[in-house]
Amino acid sequence: MIIAIFITFIFIVLRFTVTLFNFISNPKLPHIKSPYRQLVSVLIPVRNEQDNILALLESIYDQDYTEYEVIILDDGSDDNTYNICEVFASKHHQFRVMKGKKLPHDWLGKNYACYQLAKEAKGDYFLFLDADEKVNDSLLNSAVHRMRLYNLGLLSLFTNQQMDTFGEKAVVPLMHYILLNLLPLRLVYLVKNSTVAAASGQFMLFDAAIYRKNEWHKQVKDRVVEDVEIMRIVKSSGYNGEALLANGMISCRMYKSYTEAVNGFSKNFLAGFNYSIITLLIYLVIIIGGPMIVMMTLNLQLIVFMIGLIILTRIMISLSASQNAWLNVLLHPLQMINLTIIAFMAIQKHLTKTTVWKGRQV
CATH class of the missing domain: 3.90.550.10 (Spore Coat Polysaccharide Biosynthesis Protein SpsA; Chain A)
Structure with a gap:
């Protein structure tokens, strides 16, 4: 249990650090008005x-x-x-x-x-x-x-x-x-x-x-x-x-x-993990199972710290992406459930070779 909690917090802190770097570095295309003439x-x-x-x-x-x-x-x-x-x-x-x-x-x-x-x-x-x-x-x-x-x-x-x-x-x-x-x-x-x-x-x-x-x-x-x-x-x-x-x-x-969104994301979700089912399952266990383990400890300090990092992460990402930050915070649990559904659909389609998009098998 202690090892699982430790791994969970290491992963949450690392992800928060990456999010903070992206938020501060602001990786957006700058608006340029100077006209160019290249075709x-x-x-x-x-x-x-x-x-x-x-x-x-x-x-x-x-x-x-x-x-x-x-x-x-x-x-x-x-x-x-x-x-x-x-x-x-x-x-x-x-x-x-x-x-x-x-x-x-x-x-x-x-x-x-x-x-x-x-x-x-x-x-x-x-x-x-x-x-x-x-x-x-x-x-x-x-x-x-x-x-x-x-x-x-x-x-x-x-x-x-x-x-x-x-x-x-x-x-x-x-x-x-x-x-x-x-x-x-x-x-x-x-x-x-x-x-x-x-x-x-x-x-x-x-x-x-x-x-x-x-x-x-x-x-x-x-x-x-x-x-x-x-x-x-x-x-x-x-x-x-x-x-x-x-x-x-x-x-x-x-x-x-x-339905379109779930099917669309499941089409190529596994590719983001280099088609490694084991890597994807480990990711799911840490990102979803880890916080559930922390909640089960009933340790208020750990729970508040974890939730605080997750909320700050969602706010920074939402602002960077020009999305509704508080709506994403509110929907975070539901989005994590949908992430799990998408992942297992992706695995199922990959194993059965039934990935179809726009009427073609891919």
Whole structure:
């Protein structure tokens, strides 16, 4: 019992320290207004996104950067996605839409779609976005400025999350919670070793010349969590990579219900632990079982100390991610239950090879 309590507090203090470092270092993309003139190819793979894609296209058209092209690749949609994109592109000359080729057996869908898009792009930078996002002013200027300032091969942003339903609020904040609780984000750039890597496929901005030379998506053609793997390969190839928080310049509504959120997170949750079920189970035992053991001691000082660190951690992460801090504190127990559900769903899908996303097995 004493050993379990000791391990629990060591882990809580370490996680608090990481969170404090992230909060103080403020790893956000700075807003830059100075205009740049480099051509940015905005590349958007879509599959059955008729409810989302128009809002993204309109937000790109309304933002303040002028030197861009937008290429949308329809990856076998069976809804009205292609027609919506085609109508929009016919009225806006910087936009065009294409249909993707048949998926080869040794590729995953999104990776192959991104590979095809890069082949069509003409820009100095390649920006890959997901269809369920919205961009705001300063995003492209700020991102291009960062690429040039730090000589980056890849800049990835963790977008601000839009959550409308209670189910989303009980699940989606787990993404920033795990990220900012376990990884000092500034180290992705500062530490050149490729093992220190983080990225989000929701915003991946590449130096186009480097991308054309290396064809990053081809190198990870069969990887479910291609974003983190690309960051690792970029760094191991000797290029600079950086991952930051979006600082309000791009937002995303990842899922629209509790069921969508749980299924979506379980798709790639195990990949964050390098597909090690043992490592994931140890993490769950410490992060959830540990505090329960501390509560069972009925030692008021230990309990107050533990709860205090957890509350401070949730507040700092929520403020960094522009989320409702007190709501996340209140929902913390429920979010930990959902974390457990997601983890066991991920294990079950991995063992039975039944992970499906957008109608395809992955």
